[in-house]
Amino acid sequence: MRFTHRVAAGLAALTLPLAGLVALATPAQAATSVTATYVKTQDWGSGFEGKWTVKNTGTTTIDSWTLEWDFPSGTKVTSAWDATVTNSGDHWIARNTAWNGTLAPGASVSFGFNGSGSGSPSGCKINGGSCDGSSVPGDTPPSAPGTPTASNVTDTSVRLSWTAATDDKGIKNYDVLRDGVRVATVTGTSYTDTGLSKGTEYSYAVQARDTADQTGPVSGSVRVRTTGGSEEPQPPGDKIKLGYFTEWGVYGRDYHVKNLVTSGSAAKITHINYGFGNVKNGQCAVDDTFAAYEKAYTADQSVSGTADTWDQPLRGNFNQLRQLKAKYPHIKVLYSFGGWTYSGGFAQAAQNPAAFARSCKQVVEDPRWADVFDGIDIDWEYPNACGLTCDSSGPAAFRNLVQALRAEFGEDYLVTAAITADASDGGKLDAADYGGAAQYLDWYNVMTYDYFGAWDRTGPTAPHSPLTSYNGIPKQGFDSASAIAKLRAKGVPAHKLLLGIGFYGRGWTGVTQSAPGGTATGPAPGTYEAGVEDYKVLKNSCPATGTIAGTAYAHCGTNWWSYDTPATIGTKMNWVKSQGLGGAFFWEFSGDTSNGELVSAINSGLS
Template identity: 75%
Template sequence: MFKLHRPRARLRALAAAACTAALGATLLGVAGMSPAGAAPAAQPAATPAAAEAVPTAAGDKVIGYFTNWGTYDRNYHVKNIETSGSADKLTHINYAFGNVTGGKCTIGDSYADYEKAYTADQSVDGVADTWDQPLRGNFNQLRKLKKLHPDLKILWSFGGWTWSGGFGQAAQNPAAFAKSCRDLVEDPRWADVFDGIDIDWEYPNACGLTCDTSGRDAYGNLLGELRKSFGTDLVTSAITADGSDGGKIDAVDYAGAAKHLDWYLPMTYDFFGAWEAKGPTAPHSPLTSYPGVPTEGFNSDAAISKLKSLGIPPEKLLLGIGFYGRGWTGVTQSEPGGSATGAAAGTYEAGIEDYRVLKNSCPATGKVAGTAYAHCGTDWWSYDTPETIGTKMDYKNEQGLGGTFFWELSGDTGNGELIKAIR
């Protein structure tokens, strides 16, 4: 069995030099996962008639990412979404991740996705899986969650930090890729679970884990074919939040591609972190710029403003929140901008820790640029709190944005402190 995790900080360090030389861009985005599992034979599904996206009402969407690898070392299951009270506050769940290989959408982790047998105490409805039932795993648990919350929508997210390397090949034949995705998402075993697809390509025509050279229009072409295949089902995409001049937003025609999508999820977090081991310390999810920010354009407002200036309707933009912090150690300065000796220790990975841990282990000591930071001993962390999320929700409303999304559900407290602040 593979243990899956978010390897972003480690992988950033390996990729940073190559990406800087190629495009002069700093790595941003949502965390990915380690490869595991193979794709089952996709069963054919009917392709609906082509249709443009029909966005839901602006402002009210609350979307949480649920990771399939959380079932391993995190011991976080679909049932936790219910017991924490989060299910009542979510409008959508993005299930992360499916893989992209051989120009197709493929299964990310077959055991976690649809094979794992849940006992009665682990199950959403208290009913244990049987050995002969056709669907188990997270997919069956999500089906049970939807029965309890009929208005809840679930999208299957493909790609992510580690698994975006396959999008370049997929873009060479976008129609075939789109058909493979539709066939997989609408596999008869779980067709009732999913209401659409989310594409997390990090990054089109720019550097992510690898440098993509598929071209400025490849992203829009791919999404156009997905819209044709998925018809009126949801088609969304998590995108860069690099608002700097000449940054990743400029590498793609996001305005042109917007017509194919219900909404964008600009990843307005991970702007700064301990992949720069010696600092300077800086909040990973600033809402605005501030004096001394290491890179101008690396903040939520810069990204949202730039995307809106391209002509993307604000109701098609969601504000991203991280349910975790990023931190350094060897820091003597309380305010941002201090030097460090390396990444602070984390439960699963150095330099990153869940909010549910940090709120007690290193409580916030200050605020900057609409987010919080904490200096405890020689460690320095930045993360959002219920208070700073309230500030960001005010901003979301002022900007007329379509809603909020966050990475990811297991980082919240057991009683859903952060999602309550969003809702």
């Protein structure tokens, strides 16, 4: 995808001088297994930045850590990074993330937070013992219980059972989680949940607590659909209708999973690509943990109408997607990695495809959200070619990477890829073995947009997503039909190709000519980026004045824009059906109107 800006909104650590050391830790005694120290790294009066450092001072590796402390009334954490931080009143609990819980002997890890108020932490405990090493925890959190199995499913109840967790001091009880929210605490390894709704899908997991009140990792999840009620909703038509949901959209764009419901779009799509996961050190990684699984939603903001709780194992976008899938069971969700910003990491991944694939499956199948994702999407921009950075991995690298993903994920998961639509002679479609790779993929999202834009500051003006070529097109092979034809010539089946639609326009300013081919002085002003604007804005601020090559353009004042409208999308969807393609996808939901105008056009055009 062309633009992938993030607004971290207070989630990035400040690199400022250390100040205000709070003496909560002393050198550990020899038998102590783990300690924790706190530093106030910055104080700006009304608030501050703090940092905790957890260190394994023992002789064996620890697999997870849980840090607890108390703040005086009026002092609280407002945001955190590199840990999941929750609270019950003035008592605060920080747990490791998926990637920093394992600490070898002598190793340490730090996490930070922004806070309000002026108080200092007290009563520090790490893994159930004193942070300063004065008392020996001698304990580690319990293991994850086995994934629950369901039986005796009725209209309103289900019986769950699971294999016991293990712990060196014994298991005290288990929390039963329904759709990520605790509904019961039991001492045994079974539970019957009652009071459910007919014909409704639920997701269940369990979490163990030991005699030191430490909680372990959440088990895998099982989906259960109660009997009775109406039949399960069917997907809207037999064509794929896929949209990208951006992780960072919850910030400046204020676009959340619930918007898919209120706009009516959720009932009209079949798949969602959640973008983007990062590719770092040759491995898949969650990018923004706060947006992904920590952000708390109130009842009115959430899909289910239920508020997140402070001790909920999963919050954020992932939990909202879980709730969306419970409401619309036909929707499948794929975790998309890479994108314009993070594609530089694929070069290292391509050096060891098997290791990369294993890391991706670990992220996708993390027990906290394993039931959320139905597959993985790779958005490498671009293998053996140039995007934000240039890649020289060779023409076979992409095929090798997706082959390893298919081998790791198996046939039960969807494995897809977003790819270039540059069909020019010797262009990006010729740089990698897209034909050979297709056998390992369920489909390609062919990015048939961003062909032309104001990176060519003086023009000529041209539609960024032409369906076909036209007289005067600035570059041959830069159109959707040419890209699809080239991929089919390389042996990619038509049903494995999705046509791309941009829910945004690209534009120039300083333009006097209404028809394409005019000169310009630079990019037109945009809300988030010069030269780019959402459809929902353009439809009113610069309505379409003409069409060319199956898409629309608009000339208003000295600005010239090209973008798709419901009418041009209808034309494109008819073309998709005439070519026998698998369907269409779009970038991205937040560019549409509040009533899902463009999603509706895709749905009706493919139905």
